Amino acid sequence: MLKLIYMKLPKVYEPKKVEDKIYNLWQKSSFFNPDKLPGKRKRPYTIVIPPPNITGSLHMGHALNATCQDILIRWRRLQGYKTLWLPGTDHAGIATQNVVEKELKKEGLSRFDLGRERFIERVWQWKEKYGNIILEQLKKMGASCDWSKVRFTMDKDYVKAVETAFLHYYKKGWIYQGERVVNWCPRCQTSLSDLEIEYKEEKGNLWYIKYPLATNYKLQTTNYIVVATTRPETMLGDAAVAVNPGDKRYKNLVGKKAILPLVNREIPIITDRLVDPKFGTGAVKVTPAHDLQDYEISLRHKLPIIQAIDERGKMVHVPIFYQGLRVLEAREKIIADLKNKNLLEKVEDYTHQIPKCYRCLTTVELIPSKQWFLKMPELAKTAIKAVEKGKINPVRKKFSNGVKFIPKRFEKTYFDWLKNIKDWCISRQIWWGHKIPLKGVEDVLDTWFSSALWPFATLGWPGKTRDLKNFYPTDVLFTDRGIINLWVARMIFSGMEFMKKVPFRDVYIHATVLTREGKRMSKSLGTGIDPMGLIEKYGADATRFGIAWQIMGGQDIRFVEDNIVMGRKFCNKLWNAARFLLMQKPPLINADSVRRFSLIKKNLTPADKKILKALDKTTKSVNKDLENFQFGRAARRIYDFFWHNFCDVYIEKSKTELSLPSSHLWERGGRRGRNPLHPMKAKVDDGKTKKILLYVLLSSLKLLHPFIPFVTEEIYQKLPIKNKKHCLMIEEWPK
Numbered sequence: 018m019l020k021l022i023y024m025k026l027p028k029v030y031e032p033k034k035v036e037d038k039i040y041n042l043w044q045k046s047s048f049f050n051p052d053k054l055p056g057k058r059k060r061p062y063t064i065v066i067p068p069p070n071i072t073g074s075l076h077m078g079h080a081l082n083a084t085c086q087d088i089l090i091r092w093r094r095l096q097g098y099k100t101l102w103l104p105g106t107d108h109a110g111i112a113t114q115n116v117v118e119k120e121l122k123k124e125g126l127s128r129f130d131l132g133r134e135r136f137i138e139r140v141w142q143w144k145e146k147y148g149n150i151i152l153e154q155l156k157k158m159g160a161s162c163d164w165s166k167v168r169f170t171m172d173k174d175y176v177k178a179v180e181t182a183f184l185h186y187y188k189k190g191w192i193y194q195g196e197r198v199v200n201w202c203p204r205c206q207t208s209l210s211d212l213e214i215e216y217k218e219e220k221g222n223l224w225y226i227k228y229p230l231a232t233n234y235k236l237q238t239t240n241y242i243v244v245a246t247t248r249p250e251t252m253l254g255d256a257a258v259a260v261n262p263g264d265k266r267y268k269n270l271v272g273k274k275a276i277l278p279l280v281n282r283e284i285p286i287i288t289d290r291l292v293d294p295k296f297g298t299g300a301v302k303v304t305p306a307h308d309l310q311d312y313e314i315s316l317r318h319k320l321p322i323i324q325a326i327d328e329r330g331k332m333v334h335v336p337i338f339y340q341g342l343r344v345l346e347a348r349e350k351i352i353a354d355l356k357n358k359n360l361l362e363k364v365e366d367y368t369h370q371i372p373k374c375y376r377c378l379t380t381v382e383l384i385p386s387k388q389w390f391l392k393m394p395e396l397a398k399t400a401i402k403a404v405e406k407g408k409i410n411p412v413r414k415k416f417s418n419g420v421k422f423i424p425k426r427f428e429k430t431y432f433d434w435l436k437n438i439k440d441w442c443i444s445r446q447i448w449w450g451h452k453i454p455l456k457g458v459e460d461v462l463d464t465w466f467s468s469a470l471w472p473f474a475t476l477g478w479p480g481k482t483r484d485l486k487n488f489y490p491t492d493v494l495f496t497d498r499g500i501i502n503l504w505v506a507r508m509i510f511s512g513m514e515f516m517k518k519v520p521f522r523d524v525y526i527h528a529t530v531l532t533r534e535g536k537r538m539s540k541s542l543g544t545g546i547d548p549m550g551l552i553e554k555y556g557a558d559a560t561r562f563g564i565a566w567q568i569m570g571g572q573d574i575r576f577v578e579d580n581i582v583m584g585r586k587f588c589n590k591l592w593n594a595a596r597f598l599l600m601q602k603p604p605l606i607n608a609d610s611v612r613r614f615s616l617i618k619k620n621l622t623p624a625d626k627k628i629l630k631a632l633d634k635t636t637k638s639v640n641k642d643l644e645n646f647q648f649g650r651a652a653r654r655i656y657d658f659f660w661h662n663f664c665d666v667y668i669e670k671s672k673t674e675l676s677l678p679s680s681h682l683w684e685r686g687g688r689r690g691r692n693p694l695h696p697m698k699a700k701v702d703d704g705k706t707k708k709i710l711l712y713v714l715l716s717s718l719k720l721l722h723p724f725i726p727f728v729t730e731e732i733y734q735k736l737p738i739k740n741k742k743h744c745l746m747i748e749e750w751p752k
């Protein structure tokens with residue numbers, strides 16, 4: 018007869034002693050790799066990670082995102098799916114270049130001192146050293162990514178994918194070079210997309226400037242027209258004065274000419290519907306080179322584009338006294354000169370939104386510039402269609418080639434953007450990135466051009482690889498609401514364009530983690546919470562459980578550490594229950610046979626029946642919750658089942674069956690002279706109660722594994738079960 022050797026669990030669960038050991042066990046097993054998983058697994062389940070920037074380190078948003086993804090992957094793996102969670106990082110053009118430039122600055126150098134080639138070498142060195150920190154942090158969280166498939170958006174194969182995509186569009190005639198007014202960061206020296214701009218409210222002025230009329234027209238009481246502006250310095254590039262077509266005040270002046278002060282150039286007075294008659298005097302200056310609305314007006318009226326500010330934020334092509342001045346210096350001088358000439362009517366206070374570069378917070382200028390564009394109308398149509406298809410297919414059994422947004426309300430952000438789309442300015446004037454693959458072009462591509470290909474380029478596209486065939490389209494994308502247009506929309510049309518299939522079936526927009534007071538978490542504001550600190554203090558399981566606990570639909574989360582503390586208590590409860598059970602020396606069980614006899618219900622007490630029924634119910638509910646991305650609800654269900662149904666009721670009852678003192682006795686000190694945990698002679702137990710105890714514990718470990726993988730695995734390794742698997746991670750989910 019087989020002699021069972023019972024392993025004892027230490028009195029207290031210490032995450033630090035367990036987590037690295039268990040993570041190594043998993044990594045050595047190679048079961049993170051779908052092709053190495055045991056058994057017949059036909060149905061794939063794929064998630065590609067939103068690649069964090071190589072400059073990044075884990076914040077609460079990442080921790081939440083990673084917890085959700087790992088819960089789903091582990092759950093599906095237990096269910097017998099061929100699971101792939103593909104990790105990787107993004108080269109993050111401007112962000113990384115900025116970090117390395119800052120490092121250089123400390124040495125008194127700029128990137129121009131090094132030159133392009135040496136600078137890029139330097140960035141690669143930086144990447145080798147710091148670029149994988151965030152991936153190591155994900156391991157600490159327990160992320161079960163297939164690390165044999167780590168991708169980076171600047172890897173050789175990835176570069177090939179980017180070039181292929183570019184040339185595909187180019188040959189289609191969808192990529193063109195054009196002079197456009199673009200957002201420009203004078204510090205980063207690059208164009209920025211609308212999405213790369215943050216607006217900051219600032220107090221400024223509204224200046225009322227008199228523009229003399231070209232001739233003293235009769236019937237006019239004055240000989241000038243007054244325009245109101247917040248940016249007098251741009252007047253040097255004015256091409257017209259405009260009023261609203263319905264504005265009766267200026268009826269007589271429309272079609273006439275004014276003289277641009279300080280420059281002495283004649284400009285027409287025109288009408289355009291974009292002019293708001295309630296702003297200032299109702300007459301505005303039109304500066305096509307430095308304002309988007311004015312640029313639009315200029316296209317309608319065929320006005321010249323007169324550049325007055327250059328790439329460095331200095332005045333250019335202007336009268337000699339202003340030439341080379343910085344924007345704000347020019348503003349001061351212009352106001353002084355206008356005053357001298359008695360052309361300034363009045364000044365008002367005015368609060369307005371100033372565009373700032375999202376990387377360095379420098380004020381963004383609009384300047385005319387030669388850039389590369391990707392035509393968007395066709396691609397936008399495809400992207401709209403894909404999400405409309407996903408909407409009308411709520412029962413998602415069959416593959417519909419549609420994408421569904423969860424929560425649904427984020428569809429609006431997506432549709433609004435696509436329905437008003439402009440061509441995508443894909444060129445950037447930085448050095449770190451994918452060079453545009455055309456001869457003689459020095460620009461690099463917008464970072465999002467390469468990350469738009471992420472779901473299939475990571476699986477080997479443009480090659481026709483096995484991985485691509487097996488794992489594309491992926492199942493679900495987890496991401497932040499801030500990049501629905503920057504990234505999600507672009508992945509959807511890229512997937513349709515190159516693969517003819519959507520890149521994922523579901524897009525889950527996760528909650529935003531706020532401070533307890535409901536404020537934004539930010540490192541620079543000192544309001545951020547470092548998830549690594551939580552792991553250090555409470556363990557990865559407690560951190561994951563506490564995070565999952567707080568995910569209720571798409572609602573923002575006001576993060577409270579108490580939930581992590583609760584997570585730790587729960588891990589301890591689980592540990593103690595398992596410890597108690599192992600001390601009872603349960604017989605070796607075969608989980609399947611326990612399930613079978615539980616179905617026959619032979620010899621079962623009402624308590625036995627009740628706990629087995631509750632277990633079945635919990636399993637079903639958890640499945641349903643996870644199918645609907647209800648992580649918090651699922652966590653609460655298992656918690657309630659385990660703590661209340663199992664520990665409080667069933668284990669307590671079983672103590673009578675096993676002739677043990679109930680815990681409320683020994684928790685108060687127990688009976689004198691007796692070790693309360695020491696098993697006494699069983700009354701009439703044929704091992705059935707112990708078998709059920711062990712069976713319910715094992716099933717609970719499986720249900721809990723996706724949430725708290727380390728502690729559940731550690732306990733599993735010590736349980737006396739027949740046909741024990743190499744690890745809990747590849748066990749079978751309760752039926």
Ligand SMILES: [Zn+2]
Nearest residue numbers: 202205374377
């Ligand atoms: Zn900048």
